[in-house]
Amino acid sequence: MPKNYFFSRRSFNASQGRFTSNFASLTRYVGVSSSAEQAGSGDIMDRDQWISEVLNSAGSDDIVIFVHGFNVSQSEMLIRQRKLSAGLAANGFNGAVVGLDWPSDGSVFRYLGDKADAKRTGPYLVIDGIGPLTNAKPGIRIHVIAHSMGTYLTLRGFSQVGDSGAPGSVPWGVEQAIFLAGDIDEAWLQSGAWGALVMERRAKRLTNYYSTFDEILALSEITKGGTAPRAGRRGMPPNTPATHVDLYCGEQYQLKIPDAQKSARMSHAWYFDEPGLHRDVAMTLAGQSAQSMPTRLAASNGDQALRA
Secondary structure: OOEEEEEEEEEEEOOOOEEEEEEEEEEEEEEEEOOOOOOOHHHEEOHHHHHHHHHHHOOOOEEEEEEOOOOOOHHHHHHHHHHHHHHHHOOOOOOEEEEEEOOOOOOOOOHHHHHHHHHHHHHHHHHHHHHHHHHHOOOOEEEEEEEOHHHHHHHHHHHHOOHHHOOOOOOOOEEEEEEEOOOOEHHHHOOOOHHHHHHHHHEEEEEEEEOOOOHHHHHHHHHOOOOOOEHHHHOOOOOOOOOEEEEEOHHHHHHHOOHHHOOHHHHHHHHHHOHHHHHHHHHHHOOOOHHHOOOEEEOOOOOEEEOO
8 A cells, every 4th residue: 555654753652652742852764555544653754764765756857745734743744744745646756755744733722832843843844854765865856835833933943953964975956945824924925034045055946826815824923913924815025036936826816716715714724725836836846947837927016927
């Protein structure tokens, strides 16, 4: 039976045989059956075996690392990873999709706690994921798809690890970085700001998918006193590096999600269920130029808009 692969920074309760929502002192590598809701002790693997199986499961030299967001349990992370994997495969992507499972509490009341754990986990995205995979097969194309607070984890992780932080001697970086509903300060991605500098160095291209209808990110802005517009709701600042691309998804959300299904949660997580978005992401991972994608139209604000 096919496996779903992820590496986890959640602690593992051996007596109960399950992962918890607490931060772990080590990274565990996991391969679960395609029908499992969460991992048990029998699914934990040796790192080298995990890397070998991941590479062998890919039909190309492409590996996507999916980084989930705030208020996501391990079971929900697996659901979203599988949706991404299936959606990309349906659009011609034949690489592997693996996950970074970090200790989000799965509770709406634990925003600050989750954010602290995301920052603590950030370096291990590189040290225990991107680095070992790159070293095992130099020349492989690593991509990151990060959702919500996973974009914060990615930015922090990329900023905290130098070239020497990835085990071995192969310099690390990613081909395509994709931010979905990014729960990060818009200003961090302005040219010259720390986030823009980090992503400009570590990714060949950053694509920021955003929607003004995202009610969860609207709440996130309120908790910050309305002074920190989120990149996943407002887009990036006008002055961004040439390798950074904004894609407005609000019209797609309005057109494709029935009114009866619209909710705050749906406005933030609909990306995982939208075939048009999967098509656009697959072309982005393939390196197609932003201007030539048939899934995009010019938007009135100067950005592109998803219409697929």
